[in-house]
Amino acid sequence: MIRLLARNLFGPPLTEQPPAADDAAGREIAAALQRASRRHLGHSLAIRHVDAGSCNGCELEIHALGNPYYDLERYGLRFVASPRHADLLLVTGPVTHNMAEALHRTYTAMPGPKWVVAAGTCALDGGCFAGSYAVLGGVSALLPVDLHVAGCPPAPLDLLRGLLAVMERPRKATIA
Amino acid sequence: MSPLGKLLSDTRPAAPHAPWRRALAGDATWQAAIGELCTGHLALLGLWGERQAVHMALLDEAHSEIAVLTHECPSGTYPSVALHHAPAIRLERAIRDLFGLEPDGAPDRRPWLDHGTWPLSRPLGAHPRAEIGRQDYAFLAAEGEGLHQIPVGPVHAGIIEPGHFRFNVNGETVVRLEARLGYVHKGIEGLMAGADLARAALLAGRVSGDSTVAYSIAYARAVEAALSAAVPERAHWLRALCAELERIANHLGDIGAICNDASFALMQAHCSALREDVLRAAGACFGHRLMQGCVVPGGMATDIAPEGLALLRRLRAEVAARLPDLTELYDTTTSLQDRTVGTGILSPALARAFAAGGFVGRASGRAFDARRAVAYAPYDRLSFEVPVLDAGDVDARVLLRFREVEQSLSLIAQLLDGMPEGPSRAGLPAGEGPAEGMALVEGFRGDVLAWLRIGADGRIARCHLRDPSWFQWPLLEAAIEGNIVADFPLCNKSFNCSYSGHDL
Numbered sequence: 034m035i036r037l038l039a040r041n042l043f044g045p046p047l048t049e050q051p052p053a054a055d056d057a058a059g060r061e062i063a064a065a066l067q068r069a070s071r072r073h074l075g076h077s078l079a080i081r082h083v084d085a086g087s088c089n090g091c092e093l094e095i096h097a098l099g100n101p102y103y104d105l106e107r108y109g110l111r112f113v114a115s116p117r118h119a120d121l122l123l124v125t126g127p128v129t130h131n132m133a134e135a136l137h138r139t140y141t142a143m144p145g146p147k148w149v150v151a152a153g154t155c156a157l158d159g160g161c162f163a164g165s166y167a168v169l170g171g172v173s174a175l176l177p178v179d180l181h182v183a184g185c186p187p188a189p190l191d192l193l194r195g196l197l198a199v200m201e202r203p204r205k206a207t208i209a
Numbered sequence: 210m211s212p213l214g215k216l217l218s219d220t221r222p223a224a225p226h227a228p229w230r231r232a233l234a235g236d237a238t239w240q241a242a243i244g245e246l247c248t249g250h251l252a253l254l255g256l257w258g259e260r261q262a263v264h265m266a267l268l269d270e271a272h273s274e275i276a277v278l279t280h281e282c283p284s285g286t287y288p289s290v291a292l293h294h295a296p297a298i299r300l301e302r303a304i305r306d307l308f309g310l311e312p313d314g315a316p317d318r319r320p321w322l323d324h325g326t327w328p329l330s331r332p333l334g335a336h337p338r339a340e341i342g343r344q345d346y347a348f349l350a351a352e353g354e355g356l357h358q359i360p361v362g363p364v365h366a367g368i369i370e371p372g373h374f375r376f377n378v379n380g381e382t383v384v385r386l387e388a389r390l391g392y393v394h395k396g397i398e399g400l401m402a403g404a405d406l407a408r409a410a411l412l413a414g415r416v417s418g419d420s421t422v423a424y425s426i427a428y429a430r431a432v433e434a435a436l437s438a439a440v441p442e443r444a445h446w447l448r449a450l451c452a453e454l455e456r457i458a459n460h461l462g463d464i465g466a467i468c469n470d471a472s473f474a475l476m477q478a479h480c481s482a483l484r485e486d487v488l489r490a491a492g493a494c495f496g497h498r499l500m501q502g503c504v505v506p507g508g509m510a511t512d513i514a515p516e517g518l519a520l521l522r523r524l525r526a527e528v529a530a531r532l533p534d535l536t537e538l539y540d541t542t543t544s545l546q547d548r549t550v551g552t553g554i555l556s557p558a559l560a561r562a563f564a565a566g567g568f569v570g571r572a573s574g575r576a577f578d579a580r581r582a583v584a585y586a587p588y589d590r591l592s593f594e595v596p597v598l599d600a601g602d603v604d605a606r607v608l609l610r611f612r613e614v615e616q617s618l619s620l621i622a623q624l625l626d627g628m629p630e631g632p633s634r635a636g637l638p639a640g641e642g643p644a645e646g647m648a649l650v651e652g653f654r655g656d657v658l659a660w661l662r663i664g665a666d667g668r669i670a671r672c673h674l675r676d677p678s679w680f681q682w683p684l685l686e687a688a689i690e691g692n693i694v695a696d697f698p699l700c701n702k703s704f705n706c707s708y709s710g711h712d713l
Contacts, residue, residue: 082368088709129395131326131391
């Protein structure tokens, strides 16, 4: 373990400065994300994720946000266990009839102000599962959605971009 | 004669079915098959319904033989398999919920996938009826002084799929755990019926996102078997390349996550970074980080990117160079071993009885691997070991993942060196009338079974996809018994069963 730790200590960090260092847009997002979340919520944004029927592909990419390359928490964004602690509800998957109640209860358990982000093609309109007897539809069939992040599944950088857009929304509304 | 050969000797074959036989079974043959399941001569590979029939896929491990028995149910009933063979319980409950077919003598008559929220009950059956609405679900009881219940889910604390766990505990010791699943039931088999081959491929690739390659290969192989389609050699090799990348990515993710559940974040940091390297390489080579949609009936949707082989050689070398340090880190961290060794033991007898696939089975002494047993292309020409351990605890399931990553790295080296030239996709022949195909493919989690019938119109008439989790979820309940509640996340992650793959 000492060898491994020593290598980490003296080697360069894996964390991309900012994520996807080769991408100018990524750099811009990272900086803006920090500005936006600070403006609205001090230094943090607490996210509660609910899988409302996903194939688990979206979950894998959301997990990836926590790896050393993206290191989501350095922006003050973090996933929380309880909806009571959450500012933002991140929903994946089509909403199945069997998950509708649990999703709705999670949303109502969150204190306001709160945002809902629907991540992935299925969360938009049910995706390839639309029309099934077991599927209610996209997230907006049940909850007011502030933003939809496209992709099947959305790549980690797309998810970051989406979180930023939500943070920017209230400001735009004020200006208008 | 092998047990399966004997069983089939007095049956008549059903429709054209490839590559294995499907036979119509009367009550006597059906009961004889159940008897062989109980003695352990045969293993249950799957049990699924249709409007007026139930199919049972059987595996004879000793002779590497597979066959399907069909029990026709004109009156809507069939003799229960679960009455004698517990692994069939949830499969029968699912058949009842979806098709309305009643298993005679079934030991558990509670619904499973149907939570009373659908517009119709028995939605795929011959006689769907209006849903009667939500009913109380009677969890299995545990009685005794000082027992209390802990209900968990369907929404869990982390970024994880939904399911409900009902713990009966005494102090901090789990006396009984029962899972209730079905929350992410999307009706995939209903959507499959009538779909064209391309749309069905899209759905098959989204049964369980972490196994999208394995499912796509299983579905594609079943279609190709039904249509007697020839697939270019290069396509088989590229598919295996995708499958091994998927296996490595998932195993690395799991190793990190299991250690993280024991609060050992260092391993998680290293493994998740390495996993990201694999996903980025997969994205660069095949155009999608999880390689969704890359495998299609007839071959590959697109060939590997021109610089792909060189890129994967570098990736392979990088992972191979970093893996020994991680293995050592795991082996020498006693505080971590303290949590994993002896925790969540799954007995070899149960693993065998449930025909548990993947690392769950192989960490408990069941040496089954579809790549070896079925030896589908190109694994019949590659050299690899199937690591097996006997301890059956969380530690064994972690160690086994390390060993499987090593094997996959060796396979990738062979695949890169021997990659055949030529096309990577061939057109599919038009089918002549209804045809049935089946495939068994080793995903990272275990063997994925695909069975389908293509109708005269060239569309999917019925497609059943069986996730390995069906035979692993019940074992988690056995493995956790007598452990402390705090070790449940460790045990659960070490099984890492699919919710979506199971719920369909």
